[in-house]
Amino acid sequence: VKEALGGPFVYCIIFLFSTVLFWRDNLTGVTAVSMMAAGDGMADIIGRRFGANNKWWFSDRKSVAGSVAFFVSAFVATFGLASWLSYTGALTTLSMNTASLAVSIAWISLACTVVELLPFGDDNWTVPIVGGVLAETMLS
Template sequence: MWASLGGIAVAMGSPRMGLRQLGCSSLKEIRGGDGFRRKRKKRAGVMCNGGWDNLGVLRDGGAAVAVALGAFAFVRVVDVVARRLSLEQVYLSFRQKVSRKVVHILSGVLFMSSWPIFSSATEARVFASLIPLLNGILLVIYGFSLAKNEGLVKSVSRGGKAEELLRGPLYYVFVLMFCVLVFWRDSPTGIISLSMMSGGDGFADIMGRKYGKAKLPYNNQKSWVGSICMLTSGFSLSMGMLFYFSSLGYLQLEWDQVATKVALIALAATVVESLPITDFIDDNISVPLCCILVASLLFGFHTH
């Protein structure tokens, strides 16, 4: 499903193509003082004939439904694969450690990758935000044990307890929703923040648990290997996602400057993630918050 969504994104998500097909007003190129150019669509929704027409509503509504179904299917597939690949004892360990981080990493990446499926309407981000909102509601329901879903609990919680859904996983989907509504797909700040939270922090945990014998001198819960993976994977994913949105026309970046800025953001996020503060603030809050602050300083605070 995700592959199909990606194909639709290339066909429908390009701002250039959408404008030509719909006959809307031209792109307005804006150069900021932050070293990159952005092409902003001078449109309010699909307003070619006096308003955000039914086609735009159907496209964004259909995209929201498709991505939501894809997200649920993805979590289900991870759970089923874990069951079939492992014996019971190994399976429990796999689900509670590795599968949790697989969901953590790919949920953010696949969700961002689906954004071009939505129309260029201003309201499109609202439809996209419904997906993490729905997931947040489900986490609250299962977290308070108002309903039971053992597979979900085992796949996304650290210790297999329902109440854990109300912490890290819930913060995660709220950050997704915040970045969609505030930054969306034509701001590097939101893209980098989600990339560092999902990919950087996710790979740091996986590799740190497996190879992280050498601990940091100021935090024996974190390792050098984990921090190095946080820095490199977060930087790589951020650059990859920026290239993805740039190739579709949402961003035009001065890559020599962007690489340096992304490296500084990744370094700052890595330092914050390594601090012994997880008892006070979850990584799913501290990492994206750090990225938003540093990226806003380096790129400027741009919202659309």
């Protein structure tokens, strides 16, 4: 019960608010959700599979493999969704060129990767909040 009320419940709440408040008119919701879903999801999968022998020196629960998976997955998912939404005309407020968009999303992905590594707080909350706030400031 505790696990069900933890990660999955928080994920649903973040997804709901991101969809209702931000999904169609800017990249804030897309970024918040994709950082959490793709980044945090792949960090867990890859970290468990390939991270046993490459733990960070400051955490016995986090691995370099998981962090790399977080960054790459978060970047690819967010950039892919942003590009697709822009290409299809679903997102008309994006005024950045492709290179600027990629650089901004890379910085947001890196920041969220670092936040996911922090030994305090619940990354199910902190990652999408940081991703959303940075998207609101960097991608608007």
